[in-house]
Amino acid sequence: MREQDAGAWDVWGAARAGRKERNAAGAVTWFNWTQWPDHGPDEKVIGDLCGARVLDLGCGSGGNLAHLAALGSEAVGVDISPAQVAKARERWPHLDVRQQTAEDFLAADTDEYTAVYSVFGAAWFTDPVELLPLAHTRLAPGGVFAFSHNPPALAGCYGPQASQIQPRERGAEPLYVKRWDYEPGRWAEILQQAGFTDVTAEVIPPPEGKRTGTLLVRGVRGR
Template identity: 85%
Template structure:
């Protein structure tokens, strides 16, 4: 994910309504891996994060990050979009949110994290050949890396793809960013090649009445 993509992500972020004030259970903060509200697994996939350092790659407007902080994690989020970062800071002024690419943040420091995650974020929109070694290097031993996004849209169309964002106004030229589509088995291979162990990759079935599931990948840096 590069700086020149920031404008496209600003357009996308400005069109998003943001997270509701409460979920179906009445909670003010919650973690959601899927594109469907109140569906799928929760933050426990990342392990016990109370007091641990956590990194969100592509944090958007900050809803997942806010939940982890509420649970006691020391969390930081990065996002390429100034619009999304502004939304996060307005709603969650206590959050540590940075306007950076994932690659910039990961290469700029040395602090280790107990968990790194990405929900429909930088893990999908950054070349895994570049991102996976950077994430692995910043995880503590035994740390978890997990990410989610849509399964590949077309069978046989894998690797880098053009992803169209909303046009800024009717009649305007569409905006595109690059994403990386892989089947679950290929994602598992890529994580294993980058040094992760205990790798799982699966598609979480959608709720009743929906057609598209959510690809969820998880790996651990060996102790």
């Protein structure tokens, strides 16, 4: 993901309604892998998190990260958008959130993480050839890398695709960023090629009345 994409993600964040104060169960923090509130698996996808050091690539306004911190994790978030980072710091002032591209952060960081994850974040919008080896290096042995995003929009259109972000202003030109679309089986192969083991890739069905599921991919760094 390029630094010049920051403005596009500021525009995207400004159009978002923001995270609810409480979910359907009344909790003030929760974890969502899917685009549908209160739907799908939770943080157990990335294992036992009490005392773990975790990294969110593309943390946005910080809701998932705040939940992991509430569970006792040492949680670090990275996002390219200054506006999104500002939102995260305002709502969750205790969080460690950095304004940087995921690949630059991973390349410069020297810490080890129990889990590295991305929810509709940098793992979708960064070339996996660049990102996955960096994520693998930063994981402790046995650590989990997981990410989620939409399945490919069009059958046969795989690899880098243009993703449009429409500004709110009437008549403003749309902005474009790149995303990487692959079918589950191909994502599994890409993770294995980057050194991950125990790889799974699946599409979580959408809730009733919705059309789009969520692709969830998970791999482990070997011990």
